[in-house]
Amino acid sequence: xxxxxxxxxxxxxxxxxxxxxxxxxxxxxxxxxxxxxxxxxxxxxxxxxxxxxxxxxxxxxxxxxxxxxxxxxxxxxxxxxxxxxxxxxxxxxxxxxxxxxxxxxxxxxxxxxxxxxxxxxxxxxxxxxxxxxxxxxxxxxxxxxxxxxxxxxxxxxxxxxxxxxxxxxxxxxxxxxxxxxxxxxxxxxxxxxxxxxxxxxxxxxxxxxxxxxxxxxxxxxxxxxxxxxxxxxxxxxxxxxxxxxxxxxxxxxxxxxxxxxxxxxxxxxx
Amino acid sequence: xxxxxxxxxxxxxxxxxxxxxxxxxxxxxxxxxxxxxxxxxxxxxxxxxxxxxxxxxxxxxxxxxxxxxxxxxxxxxxxxxxxxxxxxxxxxxxxxxxxxxxxxxxxxxxxxxxxxxxxxxxxxxxxxxxxxxxxxxxxxxxxxxxxxxxxxxxxxxxxxxxxxxxxxxxxxxxxxxxxxxxxxxxxxxxxxxxxxxxxxxxxxxxxxxxxxxxxxxxxxxxxxxxxxxxxxxxxxxxxxxxxxxxxxxxxxxxxxxxxxxxxxxxxxxxxxxxxxxxxxxxxxxxxxxxxxxxxxxxxxxxxxxxxxxxxxx
Numbered sequence: 323x324x325x326x327x328x329x330x331x332x333x334x335x336x337x338x339x340x341x342x343x344x345x346x347x348x349x350x351x352x353x354x355x356x357x358x359x360x361x362x363x364x365x366x367x368x369x370x371x372x373x374x375x376x377x378x379x380x381x382x383x384x385x386x387x388x389x390x391x392x393x394x395x396x397x398x399x400x401x402x403x404x405x406x407x408x409x410x411x412x413x414x415x416x417x418x419x420x421x422x423x424x425x426x427x428x429x430x431x432x433x434x435x436x437x438x439x440x441x442x443x444x445x446x447x448x449x450x451x452x453x454x455x456x457x458x459x460x461x462x463x464x465x466x467x468x469x470x471x472x473x474x475x476x477x478x479x480x481x482x483x484x485x486x487x488x489x490x491x492x493x494x495x496x497x498x499x500x501x502x503x504x505x506x507x508x509x510x511x512x513x514x515x516x517x518x519x520x521x522x523x524x525x526x527x528x529x530x531x532x533x534x535x536x537x538x539x540x541x542x543x544x545x546x547x548x549x550x551x552x553x554x555x556x557x558x559x560x561x562x563x564x565x566x567x568x569x570x571x572x573x574x575x576x577x578x579x580x581x582x583x584x585x586x587x588x589x590x591x592x
Numbered sequence: 593x594x595x596x597x598x599x600x601x602x603x604x605x606x607x608x609x610x611x612x613x614x615x616x617x618x619x620x621x622x623x624x625x626x627x628x629x630x631x632x633x634x635x636x637x638x639x640x641x642x643x644x645x646x647x648x649x650x651x652x653x654x655x656x657x658x659x660x661x662x663x664x665x666x667x668x669x670x671x672x673x674x675x676x677x678x679x680x681x682x683x684x685x686x687x688x689x690x691x692x693x694x695x696x697x698x699x700x701x702x703x704x705x706x707x708x709x710x711x712x713x714x715x716x717x718x719x720x721x722x723x724x725x726x727x728x729x730x731x732x733x734x735x736x737x738x739x740x741x742x743x744x745x746x747x748x749x750x751x752x753x754x755x756x757x758x759x760x761x762x763x764x765x766x767x768x769x770x771x772x773x774x775x776x777x778x779x780x781x782x783x784x785x786x787x788x789x790x791x792x793x794x795x796x797x798x799x800x801x802x803x804x805x806x807x808x809x810x811x812x813x814x815x816x817x818x819x820x821x822x823x824x825x826x827x828x829x830x831x832x833x834x835x836x837x838x839x840x841x842x843x844x845x846x847x848x849x850x851x852x853x854x855x856x857x858x859x860x861x862x863x864x865x866x867x868x869x870x871x872x873x874x875x876x877x878x879x880x881x882x883x884x885x886x887x888x889x890x891x892x893x894x895x896x897x898x899x900x901x902x903x904x905x
Contacts, residue, residue: 329706329717335777336721342745343735355741359748405631414624420632427639429890431838433859434883435642437649437866437876442642461634469631494623523729525841526859530867541730545845556738563731574726578719581726582785 340567347371347561354557370561377555378543379536380562387540387566390455391521397460398468398517399510406472407498411484427466432458433526440530454531455539459521468513475509476502511584522570540566643883649876656870668877677853677861684768685857685885689836691772696832697825700780704787705813718788722781729778733845736774737761740846764854767847771855774842779835783828790824791817830893834886858882 341361346354348366374380408414409421432439439462443454459465479502487501503510528542538546544566547558574581653664672678703721707714724732739745740760747757760766794817802812818825840859843849849856849864856864859882866875 325706325709325711326713332703332706333717333720335773336724336781339732339735339739339777340723340727342739343731346735346738355743357743357748358752359745401630401634404627408624408627412620412624412627414621417624417628420628423640424628424631424635427635429887430639430643430883431834431886432638433838433840433862434879434886435639435646436862437872437879438642438645439638440867441645441872458638461630462638463635465631465634494620494627498627519726523841525730525844526863529844530863540728541841544728544730544734554734554738559734560738563728563734566728567726567731570726570728571723574723575719578715578722582718582722585782585785 340571343560343567344564347557347564349557351557370557371565373555373558374547374562374565377547377558378538380543380565382536383538383540383543384565386452386537387522390452390539391518393456394459394521395514395517397456398465399513401460402465402468402472402513403503403506403510404498405469406474407476407502409469409473410476411479411497411502412494424466424469427463428470430463432463435463436526436530443531449531450533450537452532452537455521455524455527458527459517459524464517464520468517471513472506472509475506479505508584511580515581515584519570646876646879646883649873650880652873654871654873656872661873664873668874671874672877672881677856680853681856681858681861684853684855685837687768688772688839688855688857689833691768692775692836692839693829693832695772695776696780696783697829699776700783700828701787701825703780703784704791705817707784707788708791718785721784724778725781727778729841730845732778733774733842736770737846740770761847762851764851767851767855771839771842771846774846775836775839778842779832783832786824786828787821790821794820826893826896830890833889833893837882837886837889858885 345361345363347370348368349360349363350365350367350369353360353364405424409417409424439454439458440449443449448454483501483505484497487497492500523541524539525541528539532538532542535543535546540562544559544562547555547562549555650668651663651665653660653662653667707718707721741747742759742762746760750757758766760770798816798820799812802816807815837857838859839857840863843855843857843860844863847855849860858878862875862878862882865871865878
């Protein structure tokens with residue numbers, strides 16, 4: 323019984339903020355700072371949600387975030403599964419050296435290189451487009467962890483499987499596509515989840531690269547709901563925040579086994 | 593069947609005295625390089641070349657507004673060494689990272705041990721503790737910023753208990769505590785899950801044997817659990833430390849580095865210099881410092897591996 327008590331108390335800072343976010347977004351302005359604080363809106367209104375879409379092209383920004391995150395996820399899966407497979411299963415000259423070079427990406431957070439990256443994309447005329455937000459995660463430092471997880475997974479596959487494939491006349495691409503990849507679902511799941519979340523949460527890169535409102539992504543848009551003096555329109559910010567958090571939360575609750583166990587049981591274990 | 597067909601084709605191939613050029617070995621050689629090509633090209637173009645450019649930029653005085661790019665040798669480095677804001681930035685970075693890592697790892701391990709007992713409802717608790725990981729980062733930060741306002745939710749509930757809470761984000765110490773706590777609860781679920789997976793790999797017989805020998809719960813934790821999961825402790829601490837040096841959104845949204853410069857961590861200072869004051873050369877110098885710190889911390893923890901990890905796979 324004591325354990326349950328401790329667990330319940332521990333839960334408060336994990337669960338209450340999300341609850342507070344959703345309920346406050348339904349409160350009228352005069353209630354959001356009311357004392358005593360109300361756990362449930364006394365008079366609920368959808369006014370804040372109307373303003374979310376009136377003040378900014380939020381629908382457009384939502385689509386931006388979503389399509390960028392999906393593209394980054396698919397792109398990262400392609401790049402990291404190919405490279406991870408090669409490092410794990412193909413013996414080729416220089417693979418050790420290439421692996422070291424790729425792993426160097428783990429030591430260089432993309433924040434460190436943000437200035438030259440900005441200059442490079444500026445030179446290509448791609449500032450204030452979504453290209454940097456798509457290309458940097460797929461090809462740059464963020465994909466290295468994905469490659470590492472894929473490699474750790476492919477290493478565990480038994481040799482006999484590929485030998486059987488060889489006998490059936492499969493080449494490398496066939497072995498990768500028809501034998502190894504279908505077995506890699508846990509690793510693919512884990513990589514998809516954290517790649518999607520990484521892109522969905524990105525904040526520094528969007529505020530550096532994007533300047534027009536209809537190109538913004540959600541994290542950047544959330545902070546733009548302010549009054550003429552720069553003060554936060556709390557209920558509008560929280561309504562938009564709820565809209566950004568709820569779908570992902572629902573997907574997570576429905577698929578929490580794959581989420582949690584996928585993350586725990588792939589290469590991240592070391 | 594397939595096997596037979598294969599063999600016949602190979603017999604009908606080139607005569608044995610001239611082996612085919614495309615042996616399996618050569619094919620693999622080519623396939624290996626083609627498979628890693630996108631990743632390798634990406635790392636060169638988006639990590640290594642930019643890293644070289646950071647070094648090059650750091651040797652120049654570069655004002656974007658005046659459109660000047662002049663070689664100044666180590667000028668930026670001596671300017672950084674003399675910068676009165678460097679000390680506070682390093683101090684804030686150190687406080688933030690240290691506070692976060694210590695709290696994160698202890699809380700993650702504590703929760704993992706609690707959840708590792710065979711209790712009903714473990715999955716529900718695990719899901720709830722993990723849930724902030726999937727909440728949009730800025731959304732999580734905004735609701736905490738709202739809760740931490742002087743007249744916000746936290747002080748409202750404290751007042752119900754008769755406590756007059758501080759203006760969290762406006763005091764030096766409380767602002768630092770706030771940004772640590774916001775980040776702590778956002779991501780501790782991730783480490784908790786990694787610890788849980790590691791705990792489940794500890795054989796139950798060991799605990800049984802220790803219990804028979806009369807070892808206390810603390811002794812069992814200290815002498816069995818910690819040594820056996822030390823590889824995971826090492827991994828999570830590296831990930832958490834390196835991650836803590838990249839925390840930007842929370843600072844930008846909650847405190848903008850304030851009050852004063854009390855929460856201006858290195859990455860926020862880098863952002864200010866490069867993208868608010870447009871000092872790209874000086875910003876590049878700060879980037880390099882950040883890189884060296886990441887490198888040094890990773891190397892240090894990697895060296896600790898031998899001391900920490902008694903059982904490595």
